[in-house]
Amino acid sequence: MDAHFTALWDHGHIKFWSIKTLGELLHEAGFVDIRFERVGRVPPLAKSMAAIARKP
16 A cells, blocks of 8 residues: 555645655654554554654
């Protein structure tokens, strides 16, 4: 689904972030200890996620 719903294109206002894509961007920006928590509903059907990371 990353290829279809990519958040890395320049147009539009709605972005669908996968854990893989957002994790790569956070890593490239220098963040470490990156983890994700799914929120809303049971984890496999979560509507949202929160990213937790720190920058050394």
